[in-house]
Amino acid sequence: xxxxxxxxxxxxxxxxxxxxxxxxxxxxxxxxxxxxxxxxxxxxxxxxxxxxxxxxxxxxxxxxxxxxxxxxxxxxxxxxxxxxxxxxxxxxxxxxxxxxxxxxxxxxxxxxxxxxxxxxxxxxxxxxxxxxxxxxxxxxxxxxxxxxxxxxxxxxxxxxxxxxxxxxxxxxxxxxxxxxxxxxxxxxxxxxxxxxxxxxxxxxxxxxxxxxxxxxxxxxxxxxxxxxxxxxxxxxxxxxxxxxxxxxxxxxxxxxxxxxxxxxxxxxxxxxx
Amino acid sequence: xxxxxxxxxxxxxxxxxxxxxxxxxxxxxxxxxxxxxxxxxxxxxxxxxxxxxxxxxxxxxxxxxxxxxxxxxxxxxxxxxxxxxxxxxxxxxxxxxxxxxxxxxxxxxxxxxxxxxxxxxxxxxxxxxxxxxxxxxxxxxxxxxxxxxxxxxxxxxxxxxxxxxxxxxxxxxxxxxxxxxxxxxxxxxxxxxxxxxxxxxxxxxxxxxxxxxxxxxxxxxxxxxxxxxxxxxxxxxxxxxxxxxxxxxxxxxxxxxxxxxxxx
Numbered sequence: 374x375x376x377x378x379x380x381x382x383x384x385x386x387x388x389x390x391x392x393x394x395x396x397x398x399x400x401x402x403x404x405x406x407x408x409x410x411x412x413x414x415x416x417x418x419x420x421x422x423x424x425x426x427x428x429x430x431x432x433x434x435x436x437x438x439x440x441x442x443x444x445x446x447x448x449x450x451x452x453x454x455x456x457x458x459x460x461x462x463x464x465x466x467x468x469x470x471x472x473x474x475x476x477x478x479x480x481x482x483x484x485x486x487x488x489x490x491x492x493x494x495x496x497x498x499x500x501x502x503x504x505x506x507x508x509x510x511x512x513x514x515x516x517x518x519x520x521x522x523x524x525x526x527x528x529x530x531x532x533x534x535x536x537x538x539x540x541x542x543x544x545x546x547x548x549x550x551x552x553x554x555x556x557x558x559x560x561x562x563x564x565x566x567x568x569x570x571x572x573x574x575x576x577x578x579x580x581x582x583x584x585x586x587x588x589x590x591x592x593x594x595x596x597x598x599x600x601x602x603x604x605x606x607x608x609x610x611x612x613x614x615x616x617x618x619x620x621x622x623x624x625x626x627x628x629x630x631x632x633x634x635x636x637x638x639x640x641x642x643x644x645x646x
Numbered sequence: 647x648x649x650x651x652x653x654x655x656x657x658x659x660x661x662x663x664x665x666x667x668x669x670x671x672x673x674x675x676x677x678x679x680x681x682x683x684x685x686x687x688x689x690x691x692x693x694x695x696x697x698x699x700x701x702x703x704x705x706x707x708x709x710x711x712x713x714x715x716x717x718x719x720x721x722x723x724x725x726x727x728x729x730x731x732x733x734x735x736x737x738x739x740x741x742x743x744x745x746x747x748x749x750x751x752x753x754x755x756x757x758x759x760x761x762x763x764x765x766x767x768x769x770x771x772x773x774x775x776x777x778x779x780x781x782x783x784x785x786x787x788x789x790x791x792x793x794x795x796x797x798x799x800x801x802x803x804x805x806x807x808x809x810x811x812x813x814x815x816x817x818x819x820x821x822x823x824x825x826x827x828x829x830x831x832x833x834x835x836x837x838x839x840x841x842x843x844x845x846x847x848x849x850x851x852x853x854x855x856x857x858x859x860x861x862x863x864x865x866x867x868x869x870x871x872x873x874x875x876x877x878x879x880x881x882x883x884x885x886x887x888x889x890x891x892x893x894x895x896x897x898x899x900x901x902x903x904x905x906x907x908x909x910x
Contacts, residue, residue: 377738377740377741377742379734379738380734380737380738380740380743381740381742383730383731383733383734383738384730384731384734384735384746386727386730386731387727387728387730387731387790387794388746390727390786390787390790391749391753391787391790391791394761394765394783394784394786394787395753395756395761395787397768398760398761398764398765398768399756399760399761399764401764401765401767401768402760402761402763402764405763405764405767448658451654451658452658455651455654455655455658458648458651460651460652460655461652462655465659466655466658466659467898468894468895468898469659469662469663469666470658470659470662471894471898471901472662472666472890472891472894473662473890474890474894474901475844475848475889475890475893475894476848476886476887476890477847477848477849477850477864477886478850479848479850479864479867479868479886480848480864480883480886480887480890483669483867483879483880483882483883483886484665484666484668484669484883484887485665486876486879486880486883487665487668487669487672487880487883488665488668490876492681492683492685493685494668494672494685494687496683496684497683497684497685497686497687498684498687500683500684501684528661528662528665532662536901560647581755582755585755585757588757589757589758589759589851591851592850592851592864592868595868595871596868596871596879599871599872606757606759606851609759609763609851610851610854610855613763613766613855614854614855619763619766619767622763623763623764625759626757626759626760626762626763627760629757629759629760630756630757630760633755633756633757637755
């Protein structure tokens, strides 16, 4: 093809850089997880599997994804459809709805800590209403602990889905929608049969991205519950930081990578038109 | 129907906005009023005490400085490497363009945790461990695919003809780029730079793993989380949230481009 040489010169630095910072650590990581002082070994993987925290973290991560993502997509689609109706103060609503885009999961955890902590705002409100207060984040109440993490993640990460869906909606011509309405389709019929099918590519991207990002969540749970609600990436942090064992940490990281790949490939297959 | 839409919008805005109000309220309350129960939902006892105690805690000011240094260096480095690549993607139909674009999308999806731990080993061997340079390299790697995709979308919007006209009148390709293309692309490039800065500001896992003493602000907050009082955590929460409020206010116009369309 024409003009290959100048283009290659321009992209060469980025290729070198990404090879050095993606490919090299990836290979080093596989080596680190499967290579001990005396050659190839599965001792780190076994050590990972022997740790009860690992299985709890795996279960919690899976549970979080299964509960969070459907809620998040429902909310994001509702938000996008609301915006499409051009409500009053749309600019203000939009700003507040997208602010969490730029908020980290650690910050989200700390924000919701001020609400869910024992002497926090939620209990203050309950107390004001004369309802007995509750230890939402106590390890004796795993259900509400999980609920707090789900709410914090719903608050933080729904805006990403919302923005992707909004961008997708802009590609949906209003004529289709209007045509359907002229022929007597109700609002829900139009959403179900006209709008949603055309959003499929956007939803697919959002689903892959959100699942992978949800696999990486950890600081939100750390901020809210300490280690009482372990998540996979949080366990990597524990093994690396507290237990000083980078090999087991890498083994868990590779599990996260494998799950990300499985999720991405799975969605691509499932949602093939 | 109209009324229902308005009510639903207000409800969602309350859900999204109330936590922001409450963390601000908590971080701006005095330590004494935070110990009271029930907490007041109105700003009755505002004070800078909690915030200033937080800022004076060990490692916070240093962390703030490290975060700023790393954020700005990440912006500079990712633009230095990303702009030429974005330009090439927008202007040239070259062999290998599709695999390159696919590789960019794939690297975006790679979990940070998979890179961080092996990188710590590599950085230990090369003397980059516990330096701002090491974290800058990791953050640049994370931001680079997005930078390239966003800037290529921006360059596509700048007319090719004007650039060619400049070259016909004797400007070198570089001069034409700097004097014709960059001024038109500048607002978009600024938005992409802010996106990169926020990514770096928010990233906590990699920064925690790659440093020991030169922690960024979030890494410092995370490391001391378990043994710090609630007031400290609330102040830390607000300190981490404020840049997000500013960023979204400034870059609102480009959000759909950054998170929406360029993802496809």
